Amino acid sequence: MSDLPHLLIDYLPIFNDNYIWVIGLNSADKTANIPHQNSIIMIDPGDEKAAAAYLKKHNKTLAGIVITHSHSDHVGGVNGLLSNKSVWADSAKQPVYGHQSIACVNTPVDHLPSFTPWPLHHVAFNIIPTPGHMPEHLSYFIDNIPHTHHTEQVNNYALFCGDTLFHAGCGRIFNGTAKELQNSLDTLQSLPDKTQVYCTHEYTQSNMAFAMAIEPNNTQLLQTSHNIDTLRAQHRITLPTTIQTQKAINPFLRYRLPHVQSQIAHLSAQNINNDDDAFRLLRVLKDTF
Numbered sequence: 001m002s003d004l005p006h007l008l009i010d011y012l013p014i015f016n017d018n019y020i021w022v023i024g025l026n027s028a029d030k031t032a033n034i035p036h037q038n039s040i041i042m043i044d045p046g047d048e049k050a051a052a053a054y055l056k057k058h059n060k061t062l063a064g065i066v067i068t069h070s071h072s073d074h075v076g077g078v079n080g081l082l083s084n085k086s087v088w089a090d091s092a093k094q095p096v097y098g099h100q101s102i103a104c105v106n107t108p109v110d111h112l113p114s115f116t117p118w119p120l121h122h123v124a125f126n127i128i129p130t131p132g133h134m135p136e137h138l139s140y141f142i143d144n145i146p147h148t149h150h151t152e153q154v155n156n157y158a159l160f161c162g163d164t165l166f167h168a169g170c171g172r173i174f175n176g177t178a179k180e181l182q183n184s185l186d187t188l189q190s191l192p193d194k195t196q197v198y199c200t201h202e203y204t205q206s207n208m209a210f211a212m213a214i215e216p217n218n219t220q221l222l223q224t225s226h227n228i229d230t231l232r233a234q235h236r237i238t239l240p241t242t243i244q245t246q247k248a249i250n251p252f253l254r255y256r257l258p259h260v261q262s263q264i265a266h267l268s269a270q271n272i273n274n275d276d277d278a279f280r281l282l283r284v285l286k287d288t289f
């Protein structure tokens with residue numbers, strides 16, 4: 001029987017509440033010879049020292065960097081990693097994928113429908129422009145994660161969405177408009193329900209408090225919030241989440257519901273005439289929550 005490698009997704013916490021996502025190939029069959037099994041991709045390495053220490057500790061080399069947007073907590077480690085030739089799998093190839101407007105990006109992908117970073121054979125990153133937080137923001141959707149017959153059911157869909165969709169929340173509007181962010185989140189919520197969502201920040205607990213102020217009677221939200229509190233009490237990560245869960249609990253995906261709109265109108269003391277008003281006022285409420 002064939003033994004296709006599966007995707008290994010690991011995380012590295014940096015700063016107070018950021019995660020660097022680490023992607024590589026792995027196999028449940030320890031005897032399988034997977035080419036370049038020790039070479040990995042990092043998403044948004046904001047901290048060079050932490051990234052280099054991770055590579056050393058896990059005996060991995062860096063094959064490429066993927067960037068979601070230009071904020072320094074996402075790109076701050078890139079130039080240091082580019083100068084540190086010893087951490088690379090091949091120092092003649094140091095691809096930094098992302099939007100062409102970002103200074104440290106040397107392999108622009110914003111004009112492409114998808115790309116496959118070496119050595120992730122057959123694992124295409126589909127590019128979804130997600131402006132709103134920042135205009136250049138890109139999200140990356142993988143819909144063909146290979147897995148083996150040895151492993152338990154492995155999800156086939158993964159979304160790396162930076163600071164656009166968070167667990168129970170969404171990114172702030174910096175250089176963008178509420179309408180752009182609204183459209184970006186609508187695009188992300190149209191992905192398959194079982195898509196695993198890997199965002200960049202551990203903001204889940206504070207997002208939950210806001211979500212419960214908007215929907216105090218949402219029983220799934222209350223249950224999820226309880227589970228999140230348990231995880232955080234043990235200093236554990238609350239990610240990934242799924243699109244299905246977000247559709248059930250995240251106010252920024254639920255602003256079209258009449259009871260959500262009434263609560264937004266109540267809390268903001270503003271009239272809501274349409275869905276765009278609801279989304280815009282919801283984001284304003286969160287900014288001052």
Ligand SMILES: [Zn+2]
Pocket residue numbers: 069071133163
């Ligand atoms: Zn950001």
